[in-house]
Amino acid sequence: MVRRLAAVCPHAAAAGLAPDQPLAEARAICPGLAVIDADPAADRAALEGLAGWAERYTPLAAPDTPDGLVLDITGCEHLFGGEAGLAGDLARRLERFALPYRIAIAGTQGAAWALARSPTSRGPITRIPPHGEAEALSVLPVALLRLDSRSVAGMRRLGLRSIGELARQPRGAVTARFGALPTRRLDQAFGRIEEPVTWTRPPQPWEARLAFVEPIGTPDDLGRALDHLAADLCCRLEAAERGATQVEAVFIRLDGMRPAISIATALPGRDPMHLARLLRDKVPSVDPGFGIDAAVLIAHATEPLRAPQSSLGAIAAEAAMPLAATLDTLANRLGADHLWRPAPFDSHVPERASIRAPALASRPVMPAPSWEYDPSAERPIRLFRRPEPIEATAPVPDEPPIMFRWRGALHRVRAASGPERIAAEWWRRTPDESQSEVNRVRDYYRVEDNAGARFWLFRLGLDGTPRWFLHGLFG
Numbered sequence: 001m002v003r004r005l006a007a008v009c010p011h012a013a014a015a016g017l018a019p020d021q022p023l024a025e026a027r028a029i030c031p032g033l034a035v036i037d038a039d040p041a042a043d044r045a046a047l048e049g050l051a052g053w054a055e056r057y058t059p060l061a062a063p064d065t066p067d068g069l070v071l072d073i074t075g076c077e078h079l080f081g082g083e084a085g086l087a088g089d090l091a092r093r094l095e096r097f098a099l100p101y102r103i104a105i106a107g108t109q110g111a112a113w114a115l116a117r118s119p120t121s122r123g124p125i126t127r128i129p130p131h132g133e134a135e136a137l138s139v140l141p142v143a144l145l146r147l148d149s150r151s152v153a154g155m156r157r158l159g160l161r162s163i164g165e166l167a168r169q170p171r172g173a174v175t176a177r178f179g180a181l182p183t184r185r186l187d188q189a190f191g192r193i194e195e196p197v198t199w200t201r202p203p204q205p206w207e208a209r210l211a212f213v214e215p216i217g218t219p220d221d222l223g224r225a226l227d228h229l230a231a232d233l234c235c236r237l238e239a240a241e242r243g244a245t246q247v248e249a250v251f252i253r254l255d256g257m258r259p260a261i262s263i264a265t266a267l268p269g270r271d272p273m274h275l276a277r278l279l280r281d282k283v284p285s286v287d288p289g290f291g292i293d294a295a296v297l298i299a300h301a302t303e304p305l306r307a308p309q310s311s312l313g314a315i316a317a318e319a320a321m322p323l324a325a326t327l328d329t330l331a332n333r334l335g336a337d338h339l340w341r342p343a344p345f346d347s348h349v350p351e352r353a354s355i356r357a358p359a360l361a362s363r364p365v366m367p368a369p370s371w372e373y374d375p376s377a378e379r380p381i382r383l384f385r386r387p388e389p390i391e392a393t394a395p396v397p398d399e400p401p402i403m404f405r406w407r408g409a410l411h412r413v414r415a416a417s418g419p420e421r422i423a424a425e426w427w428r429r430t431p432d433e434s435q436s437e438v439n440r441v442r443d444y445y446r447v448e449d450n451a452g453a454r455f456w457l458f459r460l461g462l463d464g465t466p467r468w469f470l471h472g473l474f475g
Contacts, residue, residue, distance in 0.1 A: 137164070
């Protein structure tokens with residue numbers, strides 16, 4: 001296998017070396033050549049990190065392997081004083097990192113790619129006016145259209161050395177000889193068709209960004225930045241009559257790292273003071289490194305939220321806010337996994353009819369279980385986690401007991417109603433004997449003793465010696 005050069009430094013290029021050159025030939029030209037094995041995976045990771053750092057300028061930043069970045073700055077350039085100001089700021093920051101660069105600003109990705117790699121570009125920053133792609137690219141080599149080497153060599157044999165010469169040829173003849181790629185690259189570079197780009201992080205519809213003139217790093221500065229971002233984001237949410245339930249703040253550091261903090265709310269909201277207060281509680285966990293260049297506030301989940309139209313609606317909304325704010329504070333300080341609420345579950349077995357759900361999770365959509373919605377199925381106020389065995393005496397196996405002993409106390413039954421039969425969940429049968437009570441038919445009775453206490457009892461099984469259990473208390 002012939003080893004070839006993947007990249008060369010400026011000194012090696014000045015000595016006549018070039019990428020894709022055989023290593024043996026390169027060493028013959030430069031006997032003292034220092035060689036380092038290429039690591040494409042590490043290069044890709046470094047380029048992705050640089051793309052993340054470049055998101056201080058635009059949310060649409062992606063690596064362009066093997067050695068470039070593509071930034072869509074549409075609508076973002078005014079934040080830096082225009083395209084020239086943005087390019088100048090980017091150049092100064094790259095110089096701080098000691099990274100060589102060539103910056104090109106054009107209306108299409110293909111044109112910018114070609115200009116950034118053109119050997120005839122004047123200066124490290126090139127900018128062409130809108131709709132000037134065809135004129136700017138006409139004198140550049142056809143290789144800058146991102147074509148394969150075989151097509152480029154064939155075009156040169158035909159005397160087609162520049163993009164302008166290729167563009168003047170009949171499209172059908174070019175396609176017949178070299179395939180569809182050259183004409184598609186021409187259309188993309190001239191802006192006739194769109195060129196898809198795989199962005200590292202697709203843009204979010206609800207997002208607020210803030211870039212800093214100088215890096216910040218103190219908790220107070222980060223808190224003030226969150227106040228500004230929350231006000232901006234909530235203003236946009238209010239205009240769209242929506243509220244946020246999941247919000248994330250991302251901080252872009254000088255080294256390209258992106259520490260983030262996130263919060264969730266019990267109810268959709270757009271109060272900037274409330275959101276900023278929840279985020280400020282997590283600011284101490286953010287490592288600013290050598291400084292933070294920019295911050296982004298993203299609402300990952302939103303719901304419709306309209307202002308109450310009646311006085312009763314306004315009163316109800318105001319009454320719910322203190323509880324929701326308390327839940328938000330507890331969940332975001334303790335962790336959402338440490339705060340739960342009971343939620344209905346689609347099961348007719350009483351101890352399985354409710355589950356623990358995260359306090360800030362949305363209500364699951366499922367068929368309404370009778371445990372919660374059927375008013376004719378009376379249920380106890382207190383339901384035991386597990387039914388407790390009792391000693392019961394019944395004159396006939398199918399009738400309610402006349403007395404029972406629970407926790408050492410004897411209770412004589414004055415009134416009873418039932419039975420209400422609850423069948424087993426056959427699809428949940430298990431060979432584990434400890435679950436046998438759950439997987440058998442139960443006959444439930446509501447009974448009242450001589451003292452007025454009301455109990456929920458059930459008889460287990462339809463045959464053999466009956467076994468009785470106490471499952472809940474009515475009051």
